[in-house]
Amino acid sequence: MAKARVPKRPYHHGKLREALLEEAERILNKRGVDGLALREIARRVGVSHAAAYHHFEDRDGLVCALAARGFERLASDLAAGARRADGPAGFDEMGVAYVAFAARRPGMFRLMFGPEAAAGRADPEIRANVDAAFSILLEGARTIVATPGDDRAVRCVALRAWSLVHGLASLLLDDQLSHHGLALRDHERIAREVLAARRLLL
Amino acid sequence: MAKARVPKRPYHHGKLREALLEEAERILNKRGVDGLALREIARRVGVSHAAAYHHFEDRDGLVCALAARGFERLASDLAAGARRADGPAGFDEMGVAYVAFAARRPGMFRLMFGPEAAAGRADPEIRANVDAAFSILLEGARTIVATPGDDRAVRCVALRAWSLVHGLASLLLDDQLSHHGLALRDHERIAREVLAARRLLL
């Protein structure tokens, strides 16, 4: 019998970057950004701890790459939300979708807006995804504003709406509301209640 | 000449807990929660790296103690804000004060609501301070609601207002708005603009 000559994994992984990001996201969902350790990710993917540095500048580089993916998904979730209803009601649905995104992916949500991804705010890949998400928000704001041509008014409404849902999502995730009988699991009902002030954002 | 017999610092520090917290806050303001290292804090206070464990259960314990101080200051800032104007306008001032607190102490603000202080949400010392801050918010909400006796309505307004200012503060700190011409340094003007929808929170 010939000895096992074929190594289980070839020296070159082939799609290590992808594999690292996927493993990272698994850990992110379970233990949050602070639980993300480059060495552990490499270990679990079955590669040396130094290998990751051929695909990311450093730990923050990987965090930024994750953030880029997050904003991509957020944009698509927001667009899907807007499609659930016509006109102004579609804007409410976007808000509900925003909070739902945070509730479904708390680790990712915190990572996207956290200080470790701050370096990536300038990165063109991330910027493009962030801008895409923001454009969807602007379009939504345009549908509820009295003068859709007034860009300043549209941006003001968008800022209020973003602040409102971002704050609600953050407070829910950070467990600040459960002592007032508002549980994370009821995020959809709570979001609708908070957004009932919609025409009041104007 | 007698040799220096009096040690610079006695074996027992006396108020080590205080000293550690103060040094921690200095670092917190400069480098954020992630920059907080128990060993470095001890080193700078001039004490062994294990000494801190006689005053805090672990690193999260120190973070929670910092959070308790933070909520105390937030409550006093909010109260001071409310005193700046009578009636409903006082509620706006509270919102401005909330955002100003975040802008002045970004590291502290993030720590207070971040995942590392999550363990402390149950701690009675922190709870008392959080509840004190929340009570001030509720009182403010009561002044702008049409039916101050309707507790449900008051809490709903409070939640909207809190979400709005918390979201705005977070987005400003996390540098999500600077690309839209909204700089952290203009936090007061921006907060007033966003809060101009006050009577619309109802």
Place this chain on the structure above:
DNA sequence: ACCTGAACACCGTTCAAGT
């Protein structure tokens, strides 16, 4: 072009021992 192992300078945490 991509991956490895050893090395370095940090951490958090524990614990027996000192004052």
Place this chain on the structure above:
DNA sequence: ACCTGAACACCGTTCAAGT
């Protein structure tokens, strides 16, 4: 009651060397 030093098991990051 409070503090120390050594020890352990982790990190992130770098770099010469391997394939």
